[in-house]
Amino acid sequence: MSEILISADKVSKKFCRDLRTSLRYGICDLLAAYTGMSNRTGQVLRDKEFWAVKDVSFEVRRGECLGLIGHNGSGKSTLLKMLNGLLRPDTGRIEMRGRVGALIELGAGFNPVLTGRENIFNNGALLGMSRLNVRNKMEEIVEFSELGEFIDSPVSFYSSGMRMRLGFSIAVHSDPDILLLDEVLAVGDLGFTLKCYNKMDELQQKTAMVFVSHSMPKIARMCTGIVVMNAGCSINPSFDVSAGISKYYDAQHFAPGQRFDSGVAELVGIALRSGEHVSQPGEIFELCEGESLDILLTLKLHRPVQNPKLWLVFLDREQRGFAEIGNFDKFHTGPLSPGPFSCSVVLGKLSLNPGLYSITLGLHEEAVSGRNQLLRIQSAVYFKVNGKKQGWVPIQIDTRWQFS
Amino acid sequence: MNGCLAHTRAFHAVKINLCGVLSQRVLLSLAGNRATQSPGGAWNQAVLAYFCRTRISDAVNIRATLKTIIYTPDPHLRNPRKLFREMLADLLLSRQLAFQLALRDIRAQYRQSLLGFLWMIALPLANALIWILLKNSGVVALADVAIPYALFALSGTLLWSVFTDATLSPIAQLMGSKHVLVKINFPAEAIFLSGIYQTVLHAGIKTLILFTAWCSFGLSLHWSWLLFPLAVLALILVGTTLGMLLTPVGMLYSDIQKVLPLVLQLLMFATPVVFAVPAGSWAAKLFAWNPLTPLFLTGRHWLSGQEAEELYSFVVVCSLALIFLLVVWVAFRLAKPIIVERIGT
Numbered sequence: 001m002s003e004i005l006i007s008a009d010k011v012s013k014k015f016c017r018d019l020r021t022s023l024r025y026g027i028c029d030l031l032a033a034y035t036g037m038s039n040r041t042g043q044v045l046r047d048k049e050f051w052a053v054k055d056v057s058f059e060v061r062r063g064e065c066l067g068l069i070g071h072n073g074s075g076k077s078t079l080l081k082m083l084n085g086l087l088r089p090d091t092g093r094i095e096m097r098g099r100v101g102a103l104i105e106l107g108a109g110f111n112p113v114l115t116g117r118e119n120i121f122n123n124g125a126l127l128g129m130s131r132l133n134v135r136n137k138m139e140e141i142v143e144f145s146e147l148g149e150f151i152d153s154p155v156s157f158y159s160s161g162m163r164m165r166l167g168f169s170i171a172v173h174s175d176p177d178i179l180l181l182d183e184v185l186a187v188g189d190l191g192f193t194l195k196c197y198n199k200m201d202e203l204q205q206k207t208a209m210v211f212v213s214h215s216m217p218k219i220a221r222m223c224t225g226i227v228v229m230n231a232g233c234s235i236n237p238s239f240d241v242s243a244g245i246s247k248y249y250d251a252q253h254f255a256p257g258q259r260f261d262s263g264v265a266e267l268v269g270i271a272l273r274s275g276e277h278v279s280q281p282g283e284i285f286e287l288c289e290g291e292s293l294d295i296l297l298t299l300k301l302h303r304p305v306q307n308p309k310l311w312l313v314f315l316d317r318e319q320r321g322f323a324e325i326g327n328f329d330k331f332h333t334g335p336l337s338p339g340p341f342s343c344s345v346v347l348g349k350l351s352l353n354p355g356l357y358s359i360t361l362g363l364h365e366e367a368v369s370g371r372n373q374l375l376r377i378q379s380a381v382y383f384k385v386n387g388k389k390q391g392w393v394p395i396q397i398d399t400r401w402q403f404s
Numbered sequence: 405m406n407g408c409l410a411h412t413r414a415f416h417a418v419k420i421n422l423c424g425v426l427s428q429r430v431l432l433s434l435a436g437n438r439a440t441q442s443p444g445g446a447w448n449q450a451v452l453a454y455f456c457r458t459r460i461s462d463a464v465n466i467r468a469t470l471k472t473i474i475y476t477p478d479p480h481l482r483n484p485r486k487l488f489r490e491m492l493a494d495l496l497l498s499r500q501l502a503f504q505l506a507l508r509d510i511r512a513q514y515r516q517s518l519l520g521f522l523w524m525i526a527l528p529l530a531n532a533l534i535w536i537l538l539k540n541s542g543v544v545a546l547a548d549v550a551i552p553y554a555l556f557a558l559s560g561t562l563l564w565s566v567f568t569d570a571t572l573s574p575i576a577q578l579m580g581s582k583h584v585l586v587k588i589n590f591p592a593e594a595i596f597l598s599g600i601y602q603t604v605l606h607a608g609i610k611t612l613i614l615f616t617a618w619c620s621f622g623l624s625l626h627w628s629w630l631l632f633p634l635a636v637l638a639l640i641l642v643g644t645t646l647g648m649l650l651t652p653v654g655m656l657y658s659d660i661q662k663v664l665p666l667v668l669q670l671l672m673f674a675t676p677v678v679f680a681v682p683a684g685s686w687a688a689k690l691f692a693w694n695p696l697t698p699l700f701l702t703g704r705h706w707l708s709g710q711e712a713e714e715l716y717s718f719v720v721v722c723s724l725a726l727i728f729l730l731v732v733w734v735a736f737r738l739a740k741p742i743i744v745e746r747i748g749t
Binding site: 023025026029034081082084085086087088089091093095096097098099100102108109111114122125127130131 | 470471472477480481500508512515516581584586588653656735739741742745746
């Protein structure tokens with residue numbers, strides 16, 4: 001086992017909702033600090049205060065990456081700032097071993113008038129690098145950021161993505177033992193973001209990371225452990241990544257379906273059937289892992305539709321499509337006549353990972369002039385697969401293994 | 405297959421080991437980079453060794469192990485020895501950063517301006533000019549002074565601008581780095597130090613201008629000129645102490661920053677800046693109690709080669725200011741996490 005670099009023990013922090021009251025408390029805290037008295041008010045909430053972080057404990061070893069997830073305002077960034085020593089915990093104890101590199105915000109401390117190269121020196125110094133160290137790494141940093149000749153332009157001419165490139169390059173080249181990352185990679189283009197993750201993989205072997213993100217695939221990719229925050233509290237004591245991610249999803253409410261309707265077709269009903277069990281409208285249909293699933297559809301057309309094509313897309317919780325049914329025209333050729341029209345899609349046994357899914361459906365018509373969309377209903381129906389948690393990808397392939 | 409796995413493991417172990425060595429090197433370069441670079445290296449190492457409370461030969465080993473930081477809600481004043489050790493260590497660490505920040509600010513300040521350095525002396529020059537005009541036109545009657553009034557006024561306003569620069573600098577620097585302060589953990593001493601560096605640079609230029617003006621009036625050189633920079637530094641010291649005293653509350657409430665220029669304006673009239681110390685009125689008492697008075701008087705005396713009569717008060721004021729500076733430094737350190745918490749992002 002490698003050494004523990006970060007340990008947090010029952011850490012709490014409170015904040016005040018009201019600015020004026022907050023400033024007054026600030027003065028009180030100042031007086032308490034100056035008189036050297038123990039902060040008697042540390043343990044209890046004063047008027048208009050709340051716990052932004054409450055009794056959170058974890059440990060991160062070298063080579064591990066802890067994911068911090070939770071909805072907005074759940075205390076992730078506060079926790080990260082405490083780890084970075086920017087905020088002092090109101091209760092509990094934090095121990096950080098080694099050199100801390102933190103990307104709470106990329107490009108904090110950039111001076112817009114100065115060039116990228118000059119800002120590398122400034123930001124490097126802020127992150128604790130010596131001038132010589134920065135000079136040695138200059139080429140590496142510039143090369144990693146892929147800014148080319150823009151490196152000698154003022155930072156105020158940079159796009160947000162370019163600033164992020166520069167900021168990230170500096171931070172990862174400061175050779176930290178502990179790396180704290182707060183949702184910083186969101187503005188980069190795909191190529192650079194992937195490069196960043198590869199760089200982080202490279203760093204991970206020698207650092208302990210704490211990583212805040214709202215992107216579950218990235219959390220699942222990077223993290224060896226996870227803390228799910230909800231209203232300041234950690235709600236998963238096990239640190240298990242898959243279980244944590246599904247806890248996070250459970251705390252989110254899902255959006256109702258958006259519909260596109262051309263007035264030509266309407267969806268009268270959509271139901272799911274598993275064996276004898278048929279879903280009621282509006283409910284989230286539940287089935288067990290490995291059970292079969294059929295989709296029953298009733299549409300109503302207001303005019304004849306030439307070359308119709310009905311399609312279905314399976315979405316995960318982040319509304320990402322992961323499977324599609326597009327073979328309608330294999331089973332139905334020719335026009336559809338006006339009036340009600342029913343069909344069922346027999347899916348058979350599904351090997352889906354337990355979790356919540358939805359189905360989007362649409363109807364379009366292949367005309368000479370092109371594709372004509374008639375109907376599209378986003379997340380028309382939700383269903384939940386129950387079972388033992390396996391992984392974090394929707395489709396679990398039930399495969400055979402051979403050993404030679 | 406098993407062999408392959410074992411091989412991978414071994415490879416990882418080597419890699420991690422290598423990384424350990426790498427991070428040690430980083431720590432070394434962080435803590436002792438200057439030690440190996442500059443001629444003052446031995447001294448630096450000695451200081452570091454002291455803070456690590458070991459002999460010099462052990463200092464390297466201490467630095468090679470990981471530095472542990474512990475954050476708890478316990479008040480810092482409980483452990484003053486630790487507090488002072490941290491303060492000095494941070495000050496040592498922040499010298500290079502402060503230099504970098506000062507360089508950044510100076511570059512940025514003058515790159516976006518045509519007149520550049522001229523702006524620095526525009527205000528004291530204009531101020532002096534107004535008073536020279538007021539006196540020459542007879543609008544205000546001022547007591548005669550030992551040196552030409554134009555030089556008296558110029559030396560006064562230039563010294564005064566050094567003092568106001570130094571006073572306004574800590575809080576202005578802090579407010580300017582607010583967004584960094586809440587995002588990056590670095591020794592905040594660097595912010596103040598960078599402000600002092602800039603004030604000193606500006607004061608140096610102002611001193612040169614003053615010397616030039618002095619010579620252009622055809623007045624003779626005097627050896628006590630060499631002492632004049634001491635008066636300038638004393639003003640910076642007193643100004644910085646006053647400025648830092650106001651930071652904890654000034655960071656929370658913007659009132660301080662708003663009222664400070666006004667207070668300084670009033671204070672100017674209780675200081676021998678553009679007129680000499682009035683004799684025999686209630687105002688004389690005010691001047692006598694103003695700690696800035698001996699600094700201005702001594703500065704001018706050194707400039708003109710007169711006997712520095714107020715030297716004793718000068719030394720007392722400077723020593724007190726030094727002690728107070730230490731106190732307000734501690735006060736700021738205690739206040740920093742509270743400020744960061746309350747100003748948010």
